[in-house]
Amino acid sequence: MNNRITELFNIKYPIALGGMAGVTDAKLAAAVSEAGGLGTIAGATESAESLAAEIRRLRDITALPFAVNIPLIAPQSKDLIQVVIENKVPVVITAAGSPAVFTAALKQAGSRVVHVIPNVDAAKKAEGAGVDAVIAEGFESGGFASPFEIGTLALIPQVVDAVRIPVLAAGGIVDARGYAACRILGADGVSVGTAFLATVECTKIGSAWREQILNGRDVSTKILARGIAPMRMLANRWTEELEKLVSAGVTRKEIMKFIFSGDPMSSEDGPFACGQAVGLVRKIRTVKEVMDDFVVGSEELLKRMAASD
Ligand SMILES: Cc1cc2nc3c(=O)[nH]c(=O)nc-3n(C[C@H](O)[C@H](O)[C@H](O)COP(=O)(O)O)c2cc1C
Known part of the structure; x- marks a missing residue:
């Protein structure tokens, strides 16, 4: 399929792997890119050197487009921005900080810039700062949450109505139903975390x-x-x-x-970030199976809905 997101990132399906600190490495990101989505390496817990190494590792596996996620509150974020600029990373996803600081430099270096936002005002600010797209992240999401606590169903259409740039929906999207619902709400694509935690290619959780x-x-x-x-x-x-x-x-x-x-690889209880839709994740699948469910499953759902009218 073709839409603003597939064209912006030069990918087959408008589905991104959400950056997950310490978890979305080159291997998992490359698998998502190879399956037609946008794989994302998480920068949060990387040093400049280890991030550069992960980018090299990904490029050894695939020549397809990918993203790097950088939470701007991370103390080393400035160094990570330097690394993505030097390595000409195709898409940079910034989060947790002001998009006004690095967007211009990243775009000048040739990257597409996406910013993660939890509410309408933040989406407008990101658009004003010149980002190419926003990820509107609902309260269902795993990981750090916004104090506004706005759920995906309420957030996405309000953000879609407020900005002109493309919007990716995040939070609670685990299967074809969630993907189709977000497309109907007006999102140009989705960004998914929890569903990809339970994949064969996700080897950074214990x-x-x-x-x-x-x-x-x-x-x-x-x-x-x-x-x-x-x-x-x-x-x-x-x-x-x-x-x-x-x-x-x-x-x-x-x-x-x-x-x-906490140790994510631990065999004991630990800091296991995870989204609210976890109850829909019932088995370990390959990344391709997760992607096929979104793409093929949502087409079937939408056809069935149209036929029942
Ligand atoms: C284990 C885990 C770690 C995460 N780490 C980050 C991160 O480093 N940076 C970021 O922007 N978002 C982070 N997130 C949020 C995801 O990128 C994504 O937006 C979220 O998982 C989407 O919701 P879902 O889990 O319901 O699919 C994390 C989420 C999880 C589950």
């Missing part, structure tokens, strides 16, 4: 995280550290410890230190 995803239900995730550093994770013994720290009134710095001290 057995406990994988098991908790496969056993997850509608009520299995929780927003932790509300008002301090809100983050959606699978509720487990580790998050109980985090809640105790929050109740004891420790500083934001200490909370962040605790969050980043």
Whole structure:
């Protein structure tokens, strides 16, 4: 299919792998790009050197377009921006910070720039800063959450109505139904995290995280550290410890230190970020199977809907 997003990124399907700190490496990103989407390497926990190495590793696997995600609050974000500029990364997805700071430099270097936003005002600001597209991330999403707590169903059409640039929807999109729904809401594409955690090519999560995803239900995730550093994770013994720290009134710095001290590869409970739609993820699939479900499954759904009118 062809639309503003496939043309902007030069990809086959308007489906991006959401950058996931410490998880979306070159291997997983390349698999999504090879399946016709936009694979994303997460920069959040990388140094300038390790990010450059991941970019080289991805280019050894595929020549197709890909993205690098850079949360601008990361202390090393300026160095990471330098790396993506030097390496002529086709798409740079910035998050958690002002899009006004680096967008012009990134675009001058030839990158497409996308910014992650949680509300309408932020989308307008990003458009004003010159980004090529926004990812509108609803409250269902795994990982750090916005204090506005706007769900995907309410957020996407409001953002679509407010900006002229293309909008990718994120948060709670795990299967063909979610993908089709977001397209109907007006999104030009989607950005997906949780569904890609449960894939063969996702090798950066350990057995406990994988098991908790496969056993997850509608009520299995929780927003932790509300008002301090809100983050959606699978509720487990580790998050109980985090809640105790929050109740004891420790500083934001200490909370962040605790969050980043956890081991994602652990076979015990840990800081397992995950979206609310986890209850729809029932088995480990290949990236291609996840992509086929979105693409082929949504076409069938939409046809069936049209035929039932
Ligand atoms: C484990 C995990 C880590 C994440 N890390 C980041 C990150 O480093 N940067 C970012 O912009 N978003 C991050 N996110 C958000 C995802 O990019 C994506 O927007 C989100 O997962 C979409 O919601 P879904 O999980 O319901 O598909 C993370 C999400 C998860 C689940």
